[in-house]
Amino acid sequence: MYCITDQQMDFILDDLRSKGILLEDLQQNLLDHICVLIEENLSTDGNFEQYYCTVIRSFYKKELSEIEEETRFLLTRPKYLLLLNRNQFFTPLFIIFLGPYITCAILDLTGIWPGDAWVFFTGWLALYSFPTLMVLLLTPDKYDPLIPRNARIMLGGAPIIRILPAS
């Protein structure tokens, strides 16, 4: 097995930079990949530079910087701030609609805050929303009207939340 020296690693890194690989993460990924290829395929008395040239040429069609360009392109696509699955999406909805009723009921029962009107109001809200939410939660993905496939919540034209179908 060929053993790559520190000088040869510096040589590879310099060459990657000169060929347009500027993202440090990408440099490290390619350096490790090249090193493994050389170590596994080059004989101990093999010609490092010659083999390196063959390896690096197999990485691209026209120029090595294609990899950097593709990476930057993929990294600058719109990103979601939050990825949610169905359960994570429904939990806040249950909290929003049922939370006030449960809170008011507990406060009323314990006598801390006697507010019958609030209990009735939030109770009606819960009465309407609970069955609806349960039906939506238990509806199979493909029939779910609330979360179509690849649903996303947009804000000002930018996607901020993506809701994944149930796993």
Add this chain to the structure above:
Amino acid sequence: MNYSSELIKGTLKTIILKLLAGNKKMYGYEITQKVKEITKDKIQITEGALYPTLHALEADGLVTTETEYIGKRVRKYYSLSPAGKATAKEKVKEMASFMQTMALLLDIQPKTA
């Protein structure tokens, strides 16, 4: 027969996510070798396609990374995040359905043993 790069490019994300779902953590070179091994050299992932996709998956929060020093160089290991696990299942399901539809569309009969 080796498949065209256009065909592979469209399925690369699914391939990587599925591989990571079946392995705790993998690094770039290991992924390329695993794909070659499973497909008996029919699919060879190029470095030019692999690393941009891995970086994008990381930026999307679908994979997490950890680094390990191998002498002077750094090896980056990739593993699935919780969101990545859900997406992997979704992608595989979608691919299976797509393959069935294509078989129907192109009138391909499944080979029987």
